[in-house]
Amino acid sequence: MKQVSLLEQAFSPGEVIERFTASHPDAGGIVSFTGQVRASDGCEALELSHYAPLTLPGMDALAEEALSRWALEGVMVLHRSGTMLPGETIVLVAAAARHRRDAFLAADFLMDHLKSDAWFWKREKRDDRWHWIEPRETDYSDLARWK
Amino acid sequence: MKQVSLLEQAFSPGEVIERFTASHPDAGGIVSFTGQVRASDGCEALELSHYAPLTLPGMDALAEEALSRWALEGVMVLHRSGTMLPGETIVLVAAAARHRRDAFLAADFLMDHLKSDAWFWKREKRDDRWHWIEPRETDYSDLARWK
């Protein structure tokens, strides 16, 4: 099962993980990653913009690649767009597999690609001013692990 | 924050992950692993026994080791004991960190150790008979990665 969505509204990661887990009764293990806007950090808001003709198709292709690389029962890729406040979920990926290593690798792979190889642009509001965020050096080296 | 428990009753992984996530507002990323009894597989029930003087202290030491090896905001290790039916959660680990790699590594480390280096004994009921389960070869090689 593949679930890929671009969401405009805040959502509760636990509920989504619960549904994903329950809908994969044949999976022995489910790995999830939840990324959220940090509360302490001086970040007042985060904004993610995207380009519709590329972003969702790119997320879908990424999910397909995970399904083809590992033995998965299912995969989920949810990403927010728009303006988020501290504590809100930015991204949620999950992978369900018979064996845990496949699920760990797939979730790791999905996150590395969403961070620096998916069609999103991120900026943070600090001291009432917006600042564009570029991937860190480690995001690029993390990505290179999968080539 | 460290949360380590041995549970006798079924629990809902999504609710626990939701609470863990909400209680770590400074973590940018939360990785969770949920292990459950597979529905299709001919397994009618799973039983996990443990040895009280060793099991919980061992889980606690494992959580402490994860906290000392990676930069974590928090870690959670929940493990069932007793008899479980298909679909029930066996184990749930979660790690919250500022940077996602720490959270992925910690969750992976915790699971590798719970599988073949924690004081649990597992048996499955198939065709109305109980069979003891030993770790797979890959469980031992997965464990060796952390030495």
Add this chain to the structure above:
Amino acid sequence: MAVRIVFLGRLADLAGASERELAAPLDWLGLLAGLEGELASAVSDAKVRLAVNGALLPDKAVLAASEGDEVALLPPVSGG
């Protein structure tokens, strides 16, 4: 009609809008010539990619947009 130019990320800040129009037909040099100094300089950065009607171009130099086309200017991404 004309060619619709879509600015993403920090390029939208520099352009002062997320979209504008330029006269068709439009090639890469024509696009740069149609943008003001700082914006043209940012767009010409090697890390900026181009997409025409949702399809990425392998090389900016092959841009050949006609009336009604949408050209997206895509700076380095940052998600998650």
Add this chain to the structure above:
Amino acid sequence: MAVRIVFLGRLADLAGASERELAAPLDWLGLLAGLEGELASAVSDAKVRLAVNGALLPDKAVLAASEGDEVALLPPVSGG
């Protein structure tokens, strides 16, 4: 009082119970001698560990249990 022997995992199946008592004092050879054939053979497997009052022994040969002690026989584990 005596020494309480606790059997874990498949050893409990072989013993037919999760606990039994043996006379104190008890060393490793005395423990094996106090168990019936198949069980003694399983317990003597190099992968079986011993704990006395919740503390693992580095070497089974150092077992020296007194009255009231609890000796746990721990076969290879399997969790998660």
